[in-house]
Structure formats: structure tokens, C-alpha cells
Amino acid sequence: MVELLAHLESLKNVNWLTGIDSQQLKQFTWEYYLQLTTSLKDLNPPKILLAESESVRFLAGFIAACAVGFPVFICNPYWQEEEWKQVLTLVQPDIIWASTKILNLRYKKIDNNNKENSTNHIMIPTGGSSGKIKFTIHTWETLMASVRGFTTYLNLHQVNSFCVLPIYHISGLMQFIRSLITRGQFVITSFRELSSGHINDLDITEFCLSLVPTQLHILLQKSTSTNWLSKFKIVFLGGAPAWDELLESARYHKIRLAPTYGMTETASQIATLKPDDFLEGKTNDGQVLPHAKVTIYDDFGNQLGTNKTGNIHIISKSLCLGYYTSPSDHCSLTVDDLGFFDEEGYLHVVGRNSNKIITGGENVYPREIESLIFETHLVMDICVIGISDKYWGQAVTAIYVPGRNVQDHTQILLALKDKVSKYKIPKYWIIVDSIPRNDKGKINYQMIEEMALNTINKLD
Template identity: 30%
Template structure:
């Protein structure tokens, strides 16, 4: 690996731990040397400067492409493998990418020596609350994120990460970066199903990452994870009752907050502090500055800065300065970050600001309610009125409305619908826009 820079995490891992297991599936294993060779084969066939889109199946071949395309001078654009041909082509075009590999390569190129500011990937945001955007992540962003995560979590060489998160979203990609930084193993599980995932956790898995819906399904299965040191839970609001149940079952669930623009994590509960941190997303990662524009203890807009933060989007001018998120929150007395919702989802009813996530948290404490989505609808008298769609069994609208506690009367839903299951996006997050169809 002579001549490689530390900004190619895979090359560094392969030169340091060539025989360590980088990837494994239920039927195969790849060492770091083997994965690095596969990435180099891809790198030698990438047209310089092109954005190359590919279906991000949870396979070793996709992992090799994630590493190999940037190494060869291209920009990797992993996309949802569930899209049909037309939708995949439309998404690729919107991100300025060529779908699939060129059929003819005139010459084999030498590999690029990555530099920190060079773009490595374009990752589409999840689109859980609106249109998706293509975020440009650099080698420097990726290395900084992996290093900060290692310092925060205390992960180390030889650990095993269980990966079932999509590789076209940053939560899945970040596991690859963390593992390569540490010399850890990634166990690929193609698609999430509770029973196989729980079975894998019963083995030598030390770390994993899930969204709240996945955690709820895991808790419904028989779950025993004797070596697990941390299960990152994020990507959406994490109900406090869900975290409390996980902790009561011996699962070290670590609520985490981040986004595509921050290379996944920005703030995460520290291992060992799970019980004291319920209701928060812990402390910012080393080198990541999280600020709340409000007086201490008061709710305000959140901004994030640091070397993990992306500086641009596809077809938009480069941005500078702190990333102004749409999220609202505050720091508690211990300095832990609490997320209360998004500024574009705040409900204003009768002059009162109502934060949907606070109401959702209260609804989830009602017996029989497993999840909830709260939003505002137009009202001639109040401007907006609070309504909710809840997922649960053995409950009805009146019983839920009568049992909600811990929030002001004006914040309680005026209407409510009970559904067997809330609609989900392909990445497992709740489709908030889809939930509104109940009204």
C-alpha cells in the first residue's frame, strides 16, 4: 500500500491488518487485503471526475465499490436498490451521476492518491420530511467522522459491527468507515428481519446501528446479546419508553443524533451512561461543535460545525460556516443534547408553540401505543389544531386521548386515528408525510 494516504481508510487498514477479517456474511469472509484488492480493481476502471451511481445492495461487491470508486478518482453515488429502472435513472440524473458501470473503458487508470478536500461520495438524504438532496462528502469528512466515533464510543480492533442498514444511506456507510478505521469486522446481513438479526446479536457482535422501528421489532423477538457494548438508535425520534424497555432487557441502546451532512453521528449517548441519558441524545462527539441559539436550558435552533460537516450539495454553491439544521433542542443541566423537533414541523395553535416530538413522546407512554406521528392541520378558530396517528393494538381513539399525560391541555391532540402500522420509508424510518394521509 505504498504511497497511500491515511485518507484512504481501507488502504491503511489493509496495510496494517492485511489478514484481519474486514467483511463477513453468513457464508463467506473477506480479509482487509482481499477487500483492498477488489477496491483497487474497481479503482482502475473508473473515469476520473465522474459520479458513478450503483445499486447499493448489502453485498461485499457493493462495499468494494464504495471504497473503489473514490479511490479511482470518481465519486460514488450509492442508490436505493429497491428502485425500478426508471426511478433509478431519474434519481441518478438528479444527482448528476451515470447509472452503472461504463461498458467500455479505453484505458486502465492509475489510482488516485486521496486528499482531504476531494469529494468521495454523494449520498442522498433520506427524504423523511421532504425532498431528498445529494450531499457531497469528502475524504476528510469520512476520516474525521470515523475518528470521532472511535474516541466517543471506545470501539477497537477486533470488534464486530452488525450491518443491516441500507448502504445508500449514511447510517449504513458510516459503519464501513468506523470498522476500517479501527480494524474491525463488518457482518453484513442482507435486509433486516428481527429473528436473524437477533440471532446474529447472540454471537460475537459488539456494535450495531438501528432505527427505532427496528429496535421495537427486536424487542418483540427473543433478544440476547451477551457481547454487545452499544446499539446506536437514531434516524428518527427515539421514544423514551422504547429506550427504557431496551435497557430493562439488558440492551445498551445509545440514542444518537446526526444526519447525512454530518457523516452520521453528531451527538451520541456515551456507553455506560444509557440510564442517565434517557430522553437525550447524549454529548457531541469530539471535534463536533453543536450549538443551540437560545438562552441556557431554553429551546432553540441547532447548528453544527466541525470537520465532519459536508460543505456542499449537488448543483448548489459550496456552503461555509456552521450547518444550520432544521432541528430544535436544548442542552440539559448535564450538557446533554435534547431534541424536541423540527422548526418546519412546529404547530402554532392559539398562539402556543407545540413541538410534535414532545406530544409523540407523551402518546408513546400510553398503554398499547407503540409509536405515533403528530402534526397540525388548518383550523379556522385556532390557526392549527393538533392531530395524531398512533400505531397500536387493543386501543381506540377515546381511550388514548383520555390517557395522555405530562403535556399541557393545549398540546393534547384534538383528533386521533389508530392504525395497525405506520407507513415506513425503505430505510425503516416512519414516513411522516404518508402518515398524514390518515387525515
């Protein structure tokens, strides 16, 4: 992998970075590389925990670790103390590239065999919004398979990325890797800066932008940012389900949106709806990229045909090798998501199997109900879940942030009349100030359920 450094060196006369000093990136990369190849040469191989808060140092450390082939753990610099204790105890790092705050934390060093056979492994975190943080095991080869599938499917020889997503997430990291490998331009800025009106005057007509639905919703509220979005070659949308009204608004403003389906385990997207298809009116998760294969199965393992909803099963060259401490030899993954293929081969993801609500023997998919409620224009945000109910099995429950001048759910019920079956109408309606989400827009369902149960118990 030393050729990665040669590739970086070949870009020294190319103005490919904005928001990061390219000379600093090269300088810091060599500093980290020399540290790994000299002072740590007696450790075989040393485990690196990478949590630099400065983007240039984070990316330099990532390149250096990949070039040497030592196992590197990508971490969120903004995790809190309890999360850091969990991670440090799990990883037992030999070297930490991070802030002083993290370095000051103490943890009990124990002997373990987790460093065995971990050369060339790139550990990328998943989870953390609830439950324990896990690290998916990737390699440079799985990440490159994702890049090749992406560029082939979208017919992009050079990927110019405008990155506003965290680079310690797979969604931000892959943007950098695509630009680095294809010798494209890479712009990095914070979404906070972007949403406050500081729009870069760069010519973005050949750039790709990636957003989560809540970010797109915020940007569509201002005409200046809406016009700016419409200039991008592609605006990828993923990380969380998008509601129909949001998609219609993007289509109305002629934004070249590309809804995607993927996850940390697959090194980002494995299905994408192309922008031309989106503008023509298609609303789904697109077709499967060439490096992956998706099959739909029922609960008994039988493969399902078109328009039949079932469990999503993934085979992909970009698939992770399991999780840290629990590696896998399998080259396939059955995920918690439910979906189906239509007659044209487009994938429709309808929700998560674990989130499916069974009420009175009927299946209710929260995404459908959330979309219908969003379309009433009476809520700012919403989450639909199932709460245990002794009579119905589960009761459909809506936790929502009301829109302006909305006092309670009565107006919403009137707007939903004759639009949806009665068994899909929420039994409980709970007003909150905000829906708890992480920085990728994903809902913290553990907190949501606690909020709902506390309110319902008071009502009962």
C-alpha cells in the same frame, strides 16, 4: 488515496469480515480500480453512479472510487423507476455500477458543468421519503473526521461493527468505514434475517450495533433477541425519535443503549449519550463529540443559555460541503431541529421546527405528545402533526395504529387525563393500518398529511 488499497491489502490475513467474502472484496475492488484507471482514463473525472445490490460489490466499488479519487454517487439499489429517472437526469453519470434494471433506463443526456471541481467528492443521498432526492457532498476527509470523533469520544481503538442497516445509507456506510480504518471486525446481515430469529452465534461482547427505534421495538418483543442485545458493548439508536417507553424497556433489560443525534450532512452522529449514562437513567441525546460544536440560537440569531429551546446550529469537521449542484463554502449548518442544553452539557433534541404545532398561540412539540400516547400502551404506532384550522391556527392531529382491543381513541383520552395540558390533546384522531415510514424508520410526512386531510375533509 491509493494508500486505501494498501490498507485493504494489509488485511488479507485478517479474518475481519462476516457475511462478505474478504477475498472477493479484494478481487472486485481491484477490478473496479483497474477499470477506472485504464478504460476511463480519458474522462476527467468520470462520474460514477454506485448502486450494486450485492454488498460485496457495492463496498468494492466504493473503495475503488475513493482510492482513485473520482466522484462517486452512493445510491439506493431499491429506488423505483421515477426516483431513478430523477437521479439519472440530475447526476448524468459516465459509468453506472448497478443492476440490469437500472442500466435499461433511458434518460436525456445534457451538457452540464457539475463535474467541475468534483474530484474526491463522495455524494451521499438524503431525502427521498418525500420530495426530491438530494446528494450531500462529502470527502474522504469529512468521513475520517467523523471516524476520529467517534473513536475518541467512545475511547474505541478498534471498532467492531454488527451492521443490519443499509450500507447505502450514511448509518450503514460509516459502520463499514470505522471497522475498515481501525482494523476491526465487520459483520453484515439483513434486519429481516435477524428479526426472524437467525441470530449469529458470534461473540458480540466487543461489538457495536446500530438500530432505528422501530427495529429495537421489534427485537424487544422476543426474549431471545432481548438477551442477545444485552450482550453488545454498545447499541446505538438513531435515525428517528425514540419514545420513552421504548427507552425504559431497553434500560430494564440492561441493554447498553446509546441514543445518538446526527444526519447525512454530518456523516452520522455528532452527539451521543454514552451507555453508562443511559443505564444510570439519563434520557437525552448525549454530549457533543469532539469533532463538532453545537450552539442553540433563537429566531433572531441570539445565542441561548441552558434549558432554553431554540434552533440547533452545527459546526463540524465532518460537515458536508453542501449539496450536489449547490456546493457551499460554509463550515456550519443551521438545521430544522429544535433543542437545548442542560446544566451538565447534555443535548436534548425536542423535535423539528417545521413540525412544531402552534395552536391557539401555544407551542406543541409532537415528540412529547407521541411519547405520552405510547406510554398508555394503547397504540402500536403514532404520528402527531398539525393540520391547518381556521379557528386555532393549527389543530393537533394524531394518526395512530390502535393496540389490540382498542376500538377508538376514547380509552386513550382517559389514560391521558391529568397528564398533559388540554391544548396539547389531539383534536382529531385518525386510525390507520400502518404509519408510512422508510427503511430507516423515518415517517413520510407528506403521505401522513394527505391521509389526515382526506379523513378530516370527510368528517367536515
